[in-house]
Amino acid sequence: MKAAGPLAAAASAPARQGxxxxxxxxxxxxxxLGIVAALAVLFGVTGAANPSFLSYxxxxxxLLNSAIIALLAVGQxxxxxxxxxxxxxxxxxxxxxxxxxxxxxxxxxxxxxxxxAGCVLLGAACGAVxxxxxxxxxxxxxxxxLGTLYAFRGVxxxxxxxxxxxxxxxxxxxxxxGTRSVLGVPLxxxxxxxxxxxVGWMLRNLRSGxxxxxxxxxxxxxxxxGIRVRRxxxxxxVASGALAGLAGVMWAARFGTVDxxxxxxxxxxxxxxxxxxxxxxFGGSGSVYGxxxxxxxxxxxxxxxxxxxxxxxxxxxxxxxxxxxAIVLDRLLALRVAAALRRxxxxxxx
Amino acid sequence: MExxxxxxxxxxSKAFGAVRxxxxxxxxxxxxxxxxxxxxxxxxxxxxxxxxxxxxxxDSGRVLLDGRPVEFAGPADAQRAGVAVIYQEPTLxxxxxxxxxxxMGRQPRARLGLDRRAMRxxxxxxxxxLGVHLDPGRPARGLSIADQQLVEIAKALSLRARVLxxxxxxxxxxxxxxxxxxxxxxxxxxxxxxxxxxSHRLEEIFRLCRRVTTLRDGALVAADLVADxxxxxxxRRMVGRELEALFPKxxxxxxxxxxxxxxxxxxxxxxxxxxxxxxxxxxxxxxLVGAGRSEVARxxxxxxxxxxxxxxxxxxxxRPASPTAAMAAGLALVPEDRRQQGLVMDLSIERNVGLAGLAALRRxxxxxxxAERERARDWAVRxxxxxxxxxxxxxxxxxxxQQKVVLAKWLARGPSVLIVDEPTRGIDVGTKAEVHRLLxxxxxxxxxxLMISSELPEVLGMADRVLVMHEGRLVAELDRASxxxxxxxxxxxxxxAA
Numbered sequence: 001m002k003a004a005g006p007l008a009a010a011a012s013a014p015a016r017q018g019x020x021x022x023x024x025x026x027x028x029x030x031x032x033l034g035i036v037a038a039l040a041v042l043f044g045v046t047g048a049a050n051p052s053f054l055s056y057x058x059x060x061x062x063l064l065n066s067a068i069i070a071l072l073a074v075g076q077x078x079x080x081x082x083x084x085x086x087x088x089x090x091x092x093x094x095x096x097x098x099x100x101x102x103x104x105x106x107x108x109x110x111x112x113x114x115x116x117a118g119c120v121l122l123g124a125a126c127g128a129v130x131x132x133x134x135x136x137x138x139x140x141x142x143x144x145x146l147g148t149l150y151a152f153r154g155v156x157x158x159x160x161x162x163x164x165x166x167x168x169x170x171x172x173x174x175x176x177x178g179t180r181s182v183l184g185v186p187l188x189x190x191x192x193x194x195x196x197x198x199v200g201w202m203l204r205n206l207r208s209g210x211x212x213x214x215x216x217x218x219x220x221x222x223x224x225x226g227i228r229v230r231r232x233x234x235x236x237x238v239a240s241g242a243l244a245g246l247a248g249v250m251w252a253a254r255f256g257t258v259d260x261x262x263x264x265x266x267x268x269x270x271x272x273x274x275x276x277x278x279x280x281x282f283g284g285s286g287s288v289y290g291x292x293x294x295x296x297x298x299x300x301x302x303x304x305x306x307x308x309x310x311x312x313x314x315x316x317x318x319x320x321x322x323x324x325x326a327i328v329l330d331r332l333l334a335l336r337v338a339a340a341l342r343r344x345x346x347x348x349x350x
Numbered sequence: 351m352e353x354x355x356x357x358x359x360x361x362x363s364k365a366f367g368a369v370r371x372x373x374x375x376x377x378x379x380x381x382x383x384x385x386x387x388x389x390x391x392x393x394x395x396x397x398x399x400x401x402x403x404x405x406x407x408x409d410s411g412r413v414l415l416d417g418r419p420v421e422f423a424g425p426a427d428a429q430r431a432g433v434a435v436i437y438q439e440p441t442l443x444x445x446x447x448x449x450x451x452x453x454m455g456r457q458p459r460a461r462l463g464l465d466r467r468a469m470r471x472x473x474x475x476x477x478x479x480l481g482v483h484l485d486p487g488r489p490a491r492g493l494s495i496a497d498q499q500l501v502e503i504a505k506a507l508s509l510r511a512r513v514l515x516x517x518x519x520x521x522x523x524x525x526x527x528x529x530x531x532x533x534x535x536x537x538x539x540x541x542x543x544x545x546x547x548x549s550h551r552l553e554e555i556f557r558l559c560r561r562v563t564t565l566r567d568g569a570l571v572a573a574d575l576v577a578d579x580x581x582x583x584x585x586r587r588m589v590g591r592e593l594e595a596l597f598p599k600x601x602x603x604x605x606x607x608x609x610x611x612x613x614x615x616x617x618x619x620x621x622x623x624x625x626x627x628x629x630x631x632x633x634x635x636x637x638l639v640g641a642g643r644s645e646v647a648r649x650x651x652x653x654x655x656x657x658x659x660x661x662x663x664x665x666x667x668x669r670p671a672s673p674t675a676a677m678a679a680g681l682a683l684v685p686e687d688r689r690q691q692g693l694v695m696d697l698s699i700e701r702n703v704g705l706a707g708l709a710a711l712r713r714x715x716x717x718x719x720x721a722e723r724e725r726a727r728d729w730a731v732r733x734x735x736x737x738x739x740x741x742x743x744x745x746x747x748x749x750x751x752q753q754k755v756v757l758a759k760w761l762a763r764g765p766s767v768l769i770v771d772e773p774t775r776g777i778d779v780g781t782k783a784e785v786h787r788l789l790x791x792x793x794x795x796x797x798x799x800l801m802i803s804s805e806l807p808e809v810l811g812m813a814d815r816v817l818v819m820h821e822g823r824l825v826a827e828l829d830r831a832s833x834x835x836x837x838x839x840x841x842x843x844x845x846x847a848a
Contacts, residue, residue: 205463207455210446214454217443224405224441225454226426284445337491 031278031333035293039300046304053307060186064179064254066299067188068093068247069266073273073291074192074199075243078236080274081203083216083283084134084141086237089244089270091152092126093263096248098160101258105169112174119249120242126152127241131234149267153260160260167256178253188250192292195243200288212236216283272319273298276326298322354417355380356544357402357433357513362411364397371397373569374411379513379544384535386555386576387548388588389565390805395548396438398565399517402546403435404428434511438518438548438639440498444491449473451490452505476504481530495640496523503531507538514538515546520554521638524844532558550806551839552581564588585835589807600794604814605629607665608798609681609767611650614659619645620822623659627767627798632789634813635802637842641819643802644686647769651683652676663767677706682760684753686771686802692756695745699737699755700726702744706759729758734784750781757788768792771802786812806835820844 047054072089079086096119103115126148133144167175180187203209211232215222222229252258277294279286298319305315355378364372372394379385389395400406401413404422412419415431422428428435442451449469450457458468473486482500484493490501499519506514516535520528535545535558547559555562556576564571564587571587609627614620620642627633635643649656652673661668663679676683685691693702703726704711711721726740733754737747744755753773760768773789774782789812793799803809809816816833818826818841826841 201463207457207459207464210450210457210464211455213446214443214450217445218441221441221443224403224425224435224437226424226429227455228426280445284443 032287032290032293034329035277035290035297039293039297042297042300042304046307050307053304056184058303058307060181060184062296062300062303063189064186065303066296067186067192068250068254069269069273069299070292070295071192071195071243071247071250072266072270073277073295074196074288075240076270076274077277077279077286077288077291078199078203078212079141079240080271080279080281081212081216081283081286082233082236083219084233084236085145085271085281086127086130086141086240087145087267087271088126088130088148088152089240089247090263090266091149091156092123092241092244093248093251093266094260095126095152095156095159096120096123096245097251097258097262098156098165098248098260100249101165101170101252102159102163104171104174104252105165108171112171112177115174116246116249120245123245123248124238124242126244127238128234130241131237134237135230135233153264156260162260164257164259165252170252170256174253175256176253178250178255188254191246191250195246196288196292199239203288208232208235213284216280217285269298270295272323275323278326281327294326353380355414356416358414358417359398359401359408360412360414362398362401362408362413364401364406364408371568372401372408372565375563375565375568375570376411377546377563377570377573379546381512381542381544382539383561384539384545384547384559386559386562387546387565388552388555388562388584389571390588390807393565393588394568395565396517397568399435399437399515399546399548402428402513402515403433429509429511432509432512433515434506434509434513435515436499436502436506436517436519438521440495440502442490442493442498442501445489447487448484448490448493448501449486451501452476452508456508472508473504476507479507479530479534480504481527496527499523500527503534507534511543513544513546515548517548518550518639519547520549520551521640528554551843552584555584556581600790602630602794602814604631605796608663609650609800610662610665611646612660612662614646614649614656614661616645616649616654616656619654620649620819623819623824625817625824625827627800629766629796629798630793631814632793632799632801632812634809634816635800635819636804636806636809636816636838637819639804641842642822643819644771646819647683647771647800647802650676651681651769653683677763680764680766682706682763682765682768684756684760684768684770684773686775688749688752688756692759693744693752696743698741699730699735699744699747700740702755703729703758703762707763710762725762726758729762733758733761733788748777748781750777750785753777753781753785757785761792765797767798767800769800769802772804773801774803774805774808806838809833809838810835818842 043054052058072093076086076089099122100115100119103110103118130145130148133139133148134141177187182190203212211222211227214225214227215229215232219229251262273295274291275281275294276297277286277290277292279291301318301322302315305318358376358378360376361374362372363370363374375394375398377398387395387398397406401408404425404427407421413422414420420431422431443454446454452473453469458465458472470486477484477486480500480503482504484497484501490498493501503519519531523531535547539545547555549555559576561573562576562579562584563573564584566588605628607626608629611626612624614623623646625633635646637643645654648654650661652668652671652675655671663681666679668679669675689695694705700723704722708717711717711725713721723740730737730740735754735758736751744752747755770789774785777785789799789801801812810833813833814830816828816838817824818828818838820842821844825844828837
């Protein structure tokens with residue numbers, strides 16, 4: 001960007017961009033590419049040690065295992081970019097899985113699509129509770145959703161009253177949804193992919209999507225810019241809840257056996273996936289693609305460690321180490337970008 | 351010209367707790383006219399701006415749009431009504447691109463998704479009008495204050511507003527950038543926009559504006575045609591009192607050097623700053639917002655690292671980046687933002703006073719509540735603190751009294767060097783005079799005082815010497831006799847060769 005006048009700047013828009021911009025672009029891309037590279041290394045190394053890891057069955061299992069977390073990570077990203085967090089997702093999954101399974105078992109007449117829609121609505125309602133607490137009542141998200149994490153789970157326990165719904169109680173047509181493949185790809189993974197692409201497009205191309213980033217980047221500036229912050233934050237939580245509701249039905253279809261403890265503790269896996277995927281935990285940046293890739297990477301590592309016969313207890317430690325590595329990498333990248341932008345500024349000034 | 355004003359305020363008042371920021375102020379903005387709002391810092395200008403922009407709702411009085419009363423529920427409402435505001439402090443989204451910052455919520459749309467090409471072109475066009483050389487696609491993070499301000503201006507222009515409010519838009523700009531802004535403002539005026547212009551540079555008001563409304567301590571002092579006034583008239587309206595009464599600086603004899611700062615540099619923030627402060631002296635550090643004054647203070651006190659240079663207190667070199675070492679050496683820092691940095695708002699008065707000197711309050715391993723209360727009571731009397739109970743949280747005190755608590759906290763340590771950053775920002779006139787009296791007494795008792803202030807009258811009234819910073823460098827040192835409003839401002843805006 002030497003003495004580029006307005007016309008030159010406009011004309012050269014795609015071709016010649018500032019150095020700082022290019023670097024930021026590259027780093028942003030590298031962020032997702034980095035996960036892809038990590039996946040490649042993981043598959044290469046594990047596949048060399050045990051070729052069965054690369055078999056169709058193994059990869060299909062990984063996709064199945066990561067689909068639900070990836071779906072939740074997409075919803076979580078919507079909340080995290082607004083500088084909030086939704087810890088209650090696992091309880092919403094539990095509630096939705098149990099509710100869906102119960103209706104299917106006890107009321108065989110209800111059509112499956114209606115049950116799925118009901119579960120999504122149930123999730124959205126839970127999300128609305130979170131959204132009202134955080135966006136409207138101003139309770140910090142960490143505390144509000146920790147509260148609803150327990151509250152929703154409590155409702156789930158009370159509702160279930162110790163009951164377990166088994167695969168035999170549910171219609172066959174529903175259960176195959178959890179395991180069926182289309183063109184060789186498991187259906188849950190396709191659903192997660194479709195949601196991922198839709199949400200990814202919306203975050204990038206809708207004004208409301210951009211406003212979520214704006215809110216997370218600077219809440220004060222968002223208010224001054226006339227963004228309806230409360231409404232947007234509420235929407236993000238509702239969307240996260242709705243996706244958790246969808247994930248709940250998927251859980252019931254995939255595993256067949258559902259009780260009140262379904263998905264307990266999974267919220268941490270989801271947040272880990274989001275962070276590993278490069279979504280800034282303080283909001284404002286990151287993409288759903290990264291978050292979904294993060295979920296895929298974590299699921300792949302779990303599978304790889306099992307294939308490599310690593311102790312199951314050590315797996316948790318490895319996941320933790322990976323999370324820390326992701327955060328350290330984020331910090332280093334942020335420092336480099338900041339330095340690059342400072343240099344860029346002096347160049348702009350000539 | 352007596353048509354209905356586009357936007358006007360009628361007898362509006364706004365209070366924040368005990369502080370009445372704006373009292374029954376009326377203001378009329380007419381199409382095709384640039385209206386100036388004058389007043390010292392803390393006179394209520396920024397509050398008035400935030401009422402116009404829908405951030406604050408007035409406690410009483412009305413906002414009228416085209417003569418009809420309106421209530422702005424928020425900034426979005428005001429924007430829709432055609433009111434654009436350039437805030438004094440830039441409010442950008444650091445993670446987003448410059449062009450998205452400008453068009454947030456109004457991004458051009460293509461058939462499918464956002465039209466980033468059109469957004470880039472529109473941004474480039476706005477930057478062309480303002481003569482800005484920035485890549486529209488770069489993120490706002492890392493922009494200089496001046497560039498941030500220019501992005502804010504571009505944003506306001508892009509709204510094509512009927513009313514444009516500019517709150518000290520030129521504070522961080524170079525002369526050339528400011529000229530371009532004036533050109534744009536005049537063009538907007540010709541197109542029939544109503545503009546409200548706030549500046550502490552009087553010559554800008556006289557050059558650009560037709561009318562001027564002056565505020566003092568939240569109240570309307572006068573509304574004049576600029577043509578009827580001289581700059582001296584305007585200053586008198588703004589200050590409205592004898593400086594001597596407000597700034598009771600005692601003459602003192604400067605003693606030994608207490609604080610010596612040599613070639614202090616923090617890359618990208620300030621460069622090569624050298625000065626000394628002697629015992630018994632009040633040295634003011636003047637300059638525009640963003641010139642790096644507070645940053646120098648933070649580095650001297652050890653909050654931030656410095657990259658080169660040294661700091662000596664009473665002849666001993668200070669360990670860098672250690673507030674503990676700075677405090678042990680006898681430094682004290684009363685920060686700019688007392689709510690965030692100076693006080694723990696939920697703690698009681700006595701606890702806050704005790705915080706910086708807990709070692710002295712220790713009896714064995716425990717803190718003595720009795721000693722803490724004794725100390726707080728002692729300082730409350732000495733500083734004439736107005737309070738109900740010492741166990742009340744400091745949050746309930748008025749701004750001025752809160753500032754006294756911060757001062758008490760540090761004075762209880764018996765510092766040899768006291769750094770005060772904007773010591774009287776946002777506090778009422780009476781307490782202001784008391785703070786000034788206190789600083790003056792401290793200097794007389796042999797403390798070296800370094801005072802950062804953006805209020806020129808305060809700088810001129812209180813300081814034995816004035817240091818002026820401009821864009822991270824110390825550009826002038828003026829003694830009491832040669833420091834005038836003009837000489838300080840000239841140096842602060844980089845217009846003097848000094």
